[in-house]
Amino acid sequence: MFHTILIANRGEIACRVAATARRMGIRTVAVYSDADANAAHVHACDESVHIGAAEPRASYLLSDVILNAARDTGAQAIHPGYGFLSENEAFAQACGQSGITFIGPPASAIAAMGSKSAAKSLMEQAGVPLVPGYHGKDQDPTLLHQEADRIGYPVLIKASAGGGGKGMRVVNSSEEFAAALASCKREAISSFGDDMVLIERYLTKPRHIEIQVFADSQGNAVYLFERDCSVQRRHQKVIEEAPAPGMTEERRRQMGEAAVAAAKAVGYVGAGTVEFIAEPDGRFYFMEMNTRLQVEHPVTEMITGLDLVEWQLRVAAGQPLPLTQEQLTMQGHAIEARIYAENPDTGFLPSIGTLSHLRLPEHVTFRNGTVRVDGGVGQGDTISPYYDPMIAKLIVWGENREQAIARMHTALAETQVVGVRTNLAFLGRLMENTAFATADLDTGLIEKNREQLLPEHSEATIPALACVAATWISAQGQTGHSTNRHARSSDPWDSTDGWRLSGSYQQTLQLQDGESTHTLQMQRADGQWQLVHQERNYPLSWSAEQDGASWHTQVHLDGRNYRGTVVREGEQAWLFGTGQTGGTRIFGLPDILRHAADESADHGGNLTAPMPGKIISLSVKAGDTVKKGDALMVMEAMKMEHAITAPASGVVEEVFFAVGDQVSDGAELIRIEEE
Incomplete structure (x- = not known):
């Protein structure tokens, strides 16, 4: 077993890995950027190394700098967490060449599954069912448009190297395709450095079900049951639960065996997740394989009583899987809710600010416990525009799904966040939603129940x-x-x-x-x-x-x-x-x-930035006539694109920024003289 590992990540996953390593007697090294000098993961590890500026490309994505930190601190292995370099084939290969163990799959497996198009071709050969679509290398926009027309609308455009909902667009008609393709490719090149896309038939009532797989270097592979991740916004998961509601033993076995076949087809080693899209009639199709530990892995740990990070470390050290498929069991039901710094009322835009007050439910150890809190930030920390805006994950366990939902509702009510907008109230309404409570799940649940989940502002009681x-x-x-x-004194003063x-x-x-x-x-x-x-x-x-x-x-x-x-x-x-x-x-x-002097000021006609970000596209110039709802510019923040639209019809008086400019929250972007 390793005596020292370096954790090439930040936030809650770095804290989680550090906790498991400490329990196993393994020393840990944290890496941190300028923005994370006082972060929780730095304090959680035995040693820390500064690796650069706040932007990930100037710190957490610098493989050479991270490898140097590992060598300088005597680390035998690197745990990449999830995100950043966790699915980077070149980094995994460089670790091996440096004599440092990459705690993850072989570089060849990352390469095989890193391209969604190539992965689907490989899965087709392995007999894993696929959604009808186009996964070819020819990326000519005209050809892609023709393929979308052939498949039939709605279609889904997906960045081939993507994940986390980035570089993904649903297109409902042929007329919308060209603009959606251009936007998808911009976001893909920004997030992954690769603008290759694939096109698939968009299923209208799909469930997102994924299988946790594990394989060792001795050729053994198992599946640790399934997770339902159907509740999503912007194609990003909001709620995860295990097991999937309504799952039969027969379908669980079929999906599990298909997932193991997918892992074996690429010579997989370590933790991985095979994601499927499932239709109401039980048919399921391979979507992709995430060659890393997933954000939602705690729900699997809660129902199995296992520590998947410990499994990762043992397998990476050459040990066989701790259990066989026949020995794996599950008990009860677990639900995970992601608490984000975002504003559901404005399309779930990220919220930037300092956590001036943070109160989370009491953490009960996940072994035989009912509430688990995984977090990488604390009171006084700042949610910056550089990283994912997740504050913490709440994970609860119950003897059944109804009890788990009730416990999640209580845990959410005990959570308090001040300083940024959050999705807490939204998550509370989700727990009360009839469709969710009755397990009438599909990836469109939030949109279909928008009136109840995202209601108009109500008067305070x-x-x-x-x-x-x-x-x-x-x-x-x-x-x-x-x-x-x-009781205190008889003196009225x-x-x-x-x-x-x-x-x-x-x-x-x-x-x-x-x-x-x-x-x-x-x-x-x-x-x-x-x-x-x-x-x-x-x-x-x-x-x-x-x-x-x-x-x-x-x-x-x-x-x-x-x-x-x-x-x-x-x-x-x-x-x-x-x-x-x-x-x-x-x-x-x-x-x-203080505000009396501002009442007479004229603030009409100006458009301000809803968050810090970069201008990546500009559609208007001074003198242009615009209509209410017209797209004016596109901002990028936290690797997501956000369209800025005209609040009213009028004439553009002035544009204050150009493409490539970085803007601060509240900065005036465009001034419009309204009709």
Whole structure:
């Protein structure tokens, strides 16, 4: 077994590998960029090496620099995690040439599966079923268009070297094909350095089911059952679960054996995932093979009780697989939810910022436990534009799927993130969604249930407003019930409950809730507080306990009790609650005096950047006439393309950036004189 390994990655997977290695008595070395000098994975390892600037191409993608770090620290092996160099054939080969073990499959297997087109040809020879499509090397746009017309719409364009939903477009008609192809190729060359694509028939109600496989250097290979990854947005997984709901033993065996055949066809060694697309009638087709550990591997660990990272290290050291196919068993049901710094209300755009407050559920060890938290960031860390915006993964286990869903709902309710927008409320609604709860799954679930999962902004409830107002009063040193004063002191000047010589007291608070502004009056008279909102009085009492930046508040309103946690950050109050205090809500606490001077300013007609990124395409110039919804430019952020469209019809007055320019969040991009 190795005495030292270098982890050529960052975030939660680097932390996870470090934890398993420590348990096995293996020393670990972290590599880090300028942006990650104080990151969690650096602290998780025994030693760390700086490898370059924040951009991945200037740090985590520099194979020579990483190999030098391994040699300098005496590392015998490199664990690539997932992403970055984990599926890089040249890097795996360079490790071998340097006498360093690459903890992954042989370079030849990566090469065979690295091209989706070549992989599909290989799978066809191995007898693995394929979706009808075009996987050829001829990339002439006219030919590709003809092939799409032959296959029949809708079709799916996929970057041959791609993954993670990048370089992928669904095309519904022949007229849309050329523009979709150009966009797909741009994103593919940016993310993978290769713009080759393949075209497949797009299945209208498909499920995404993948099989975890493992192989050793002695020729043994097994499948560790399946995961359902059908719930996706932008072709990226949101929820993963194991086993797949409704899976029969016969189909599990068929898919498992097909996955093992795929692995053996390329001489595979180590952990890998064979991904299938499945139709409602049970037919399944090979999509691709990920030649690495997957982000969603914890759900497999939860139902099998195994540590797949430990298996990776043992197999890479030349040991045989710990178990045979007959010895593998599974128990219960596991679900994983990815908590992202993103805003579901704006098409899941990434959200950049500092995690000023982060509270995650208590981690219960995944061996025989019910809740597991895998994270690579902590409170005070920054979600930057350079890396994936995932904050953490919540993984729960239950004796059955219903119990697992209930536990996930509870775990999400216990999670608090301040400083960036997140998908927490969206994930909570997903757990309550009828289609998800009844396992009516397919990759279009989110779009089909958009009205319930992505509802229009709703007005804040009175309990939610009362919770924020009570916390605001408490933060000024006042309590929500008069009895505390007498318990502490008989001197009225020691009172912190709003006591006044005149017997009455009032404060006014304005809360901005989306487009609405709520004016609240907190009044105290004759020893009783009341909340006045829209000329209605609500008798109110509360208790509030401060825990760092958090206020855990319970309000008693109109004879009922409500709970919530409020975190104040600048001119915002973040409310976390359940029931009537409702999920996560962000209220503005505007500084009226500071903003008074801005009210008369004319901000109409300007278009600002929704996030930091690079301008990669520009469709207009000054003087052009545009219609509402016209594409104006394309920005790239976190390796994804985001189209900027005209909010209204008018004439372009000025374009402030050119193709290739890097822009900051909120920068004015284009000014339009509206009609």
